Amino acid sequence: MKIEPLLKYINKYVSLTQEETDVLVSKVIYRKYLKGQYLVQQGDVCKYSCFVISGCTKTFYMDDEGQEHIMMFSIEDWWTSDMSSFINQTPADFNIQFLENTELIMIPYDIIEELYERIPKLERLFRKIIEKAFIASQKRIVRNLSMTAKDRYVYFRNQYPLIEQRIPQYMVASYLGITKEFLSKIKSQRLAED
Amino acid sequence: MKIEPLLKYINKYVSLTQEETDVLVSKVIYRKYLKGQYLVQQGDVCKYSCFVISGCTKTFYMDDEGQEHIMMFSIEDWWTSDMSSFINQTPADFNIQFLENTELIMIPYDIIEELYERIPKLERLFRKIIEKAFIASQKRIVRNLSMTAKDRYVYFRNQYPLIEQRIPQYMVASYLGITKEFLSKIKSQRLAED
DNA sequence: TAAAAATGTTAAACTAAGTTAACGAAATTT
DNA sequence: AAATTTCGTTAACTTAGTTTAACATTTTTA
Numbered sequence: 001m002k003i004e005p006l007l008k009y010i011n012k013y014v015s016l017t018q019e020e021t022d023v024l025v026s027k028v029i030y031r032k033y034l035k036g037q038y039l040v041q042q043g044d045v046c047k048y049s050c051f052v053i054s055g056c057t058k059t060f061y062m063d064d065e066g067q068e069h070i071m072m073f074s075i076e077d078w079w080t081s082d083m084s085s086f087i088n089q090t091p092a093d094f095n096i097q098f099l100e101n102t103e104l105i106m107i108p109y110d111i112i113e114e115l116y117e118r119i120p121k122l123e124r125l126f127r128k129i130i131e132k133a134f135i136a137s138q139k140r141i142v143r144n145l146s147m148t149a150k151d152r153y154v155y156f157r158n159q160y161p162l163i164e165q166r167i168p169q170y171m172v173a174s175y176l177g178i179t180k181e182f183l184s185k186i187k188s189q190r191l192a193e194d
Numbered sequence: 195m196k197i198e199p200l201l202k203y204i205n206k207y208v209s210l211t212q213e214e215t216d217v218l219v220s221k222v223i224y225r226k227y228l229k230g231q232y233l234v235q236q237g238d239v240c241k242y243s244c245f246v247i248s249g250c251t252k253t254f255y256m257d258d259e260g261q262e263h264i265m266m267f268s269i270e271d272w273w274t275s276d277m278s279s280f281i282n283q284t285p286a287d288f289n290i291q292f293l294e295n296t297e298l299i300m301i302p303y304d305i306i307e308e309l310y311e312r313i314p315k316l317e318r319l320f321r322k323i324i325e326k327a328f329i330a331s332q333k334r335i336v337r338n339l340s341m342t343a344k345d346r347y348v349y350f351r352n353q354y355p356l357i358e359q360r361i362p363q364y365m366v367a368s369y370l371g372i373t374k375e376f377l378s379k380i381k382s383q384r385l386a387e388d
Numbered sequence: 389t390a391a392a393a394a395t396g397t398t399a400a401a402c403t404a405a406g407t408t409a410a411c412g413a414a415a416t417t418t
Numbered sequence: 419a420a421a422t423t424t425c426g427t428t429a430a431c432t433t434a435g436t437t438t439a440a441c442a443t444t445t446t447t448a
Contacts, residue, residue: 061336061339061340063340067340069336069339069340071332071335071336083325083328083329083332084329084332084333087325087329093333093336116318120314120317123314123317123318123321124310124317126321127317127320127321127324130321130324130325130328131277131281131324133328134277134324134327134328134331135277135278135281137328137331137332137335138265138277138278138331139278139287140335141265141331141334141335141338142255142263142265142287144335144338144339144371145255145263145338145371146255146257146261146263148434149434149435150434168394168395168396169395169396170394170395170396177338177339178434178435178436179435179436179437180395180396180397181396181397181398181435181436181437181438182434182435182436183396184396184397184398185397185398185435188397188398342404343404343405344404362424362425362426363425363426364424364425364426372405372406373405373406373407374425374426374427375405375406375407375408375426375427375428376404376405376406377426378426378427378428379405379427379428381427382427382428
C-alpha cells in the first residue's frame with residue numbers, strides 16, 4: 001500500500017503523531033483502477049472520498065441530451081469524489097471516470113465521522129481542503145462569467161500545463177464550456193498570432 | 195445586539211452549551227450598514243466573516259472594462275465574505291456591497307482560530323457550512339456549462355423567488371451571466387409562451 | 389501491418405447572446 | 419410637482435460560439 005504521498009500531503013497542513021498516523025492508515029483503503037473504469041456513476045451513492053496517488057480522473061455531468069460537461073480533472077496529490085453524494089449519501093450528480101490506470105487511497109464514508117472524533121486534526125485538515133476547493137470553485141465561476149473562451153483557454157493552459165498534456169483536447173474543450181471545433185479554431189488563431 | 199437568529203442557525207448544525215454560547219457572543223460584533231455601503235472592496239483585506247441578520251448584499255467582481263459580474267446575493271440567514279481574502283488575509287478579488295440597510299453579526303479573523311480551539315464544535319459547524327457552499331458552487335458551474343440562459347433564469351426564479359423580488363432585474367442578469375437586454379428578451383418570450 | 393476506432397481540423401450555415409441606441413416607466417431627489 | 423436618476427423595454431445590427439459534415443491524423447486493436 002503506497003500511502004506515503006498522502007501522509008506527506010497531510011503533513012503540509014497538520015502534524016499527526018505516530019499513533020494518529022497508524023489509526024488513519026488502518027482505516028483507509030488502497031486500490032488500483034484501470035483506464036476507463038468508473039469510481040462513481042451518476043445516480044449511485046458515492047461511498048468514498050479519494051486521494052490520487054498516481055493516474056488521472058475526470059468528473060463530469062451527462063445532460064439529458066447525452067452531452068458530457070467536465071467539472072474537473074484530478075491528478076496526483078488531488079482529491080476526488082462527488083462531494084454532494086458523499087456527504088449526504090444521496091445519488092450522485094456526477095460521473096468520475098479514470099483517464100489512466102490509477103492508484104487511490106479511499107476513505108470510506110462509514111469511518112469519516114469516527115476519524116474526525118478520534119483525530120480532530122483531520123477535521124481541521126478537511127476544513128482547510130474544502131475552503132481551498134470552494135475558493136477555486138468561486139474563481140472558476142467568475143472566469144466563466146467574465147472571460148471569453150479564448151482567455152479561459154489561455155488561463156487553463158498556464159494554470160494546468162501538466163493536465164493539458166495528459167488529456168485529449170476535446171475534454172479540455174468540455175471543461176472550458178465550448179465545443180471541440182471551437183477550441184480547435186481558437187488554437188489555430190493563437191498560433192497565427194504568436 | 196440581535197444575535198438570536200445566529201444562535202438558532204448554529205443550533206441546526208451543532209448544540210452549544212451555555213458557556214460556549216457565552217464565549218461566542220462575547221467575541222462577535224453586531225453592526226448595521228446602510229444601503230450602498232461596502233463590507234469589502236476589491237483589493238482590501240476582508241477582516242470579517244459575516245452572518246446576515248436582516249438586509250441584503252451582493253458580491254461581485256469588477257473586470258478591467260469596468261463591468262460588474264455578480265457572484266452571489268446574501269439575505270437573512272446566509273453568510274457573506276470574500277472567503278479567499280478572509281482565510282489567507284490577502285487582497286480581496288470581490289466587492290461586497292449592501293443592497294438594503296443591513297444588520298450583520300461579524301466574526302473577526304483575529305479570533306476565528308481561537309474560537310476553533312476553544313469550541314471545536316464551531317470548527318465542525320464551519321466545515322459543514324463550507325461543504326454546503328462548495329457543493330452549491332459546483333452545481334452552479336454545471337448549470338452555467340450545460341444550460342441555456344433561459345433555463346438558468348427559470349432555475350434562478352424557482353430557486354430564489356424571494357431574492358428576485360428584492361433586487362433590480364439587471365443584477366439578476368449579471369448573476370446569470372447575460373446582459374440586461376437579453377434577460378428582458380427572455381422574459382418577454384416566456385410571457386408569450388405561458 | 390492492415391483495419392478500425394478515437395481524436396483533431398476546416399469550413400459553411402446557423403443561432404444564442406452582445407452592442408448600441410432610443411425611448412418609457414418608476415423611483416428618488418429637489 | 420418638477421426634475422433627475424435609475425431601471426426596463428424594444429429593435430436593428432454584430433459577434434462569439436454551435437452545428438453539421440467531410441476529411442486528416444493519430445492511436446489502438448485485430
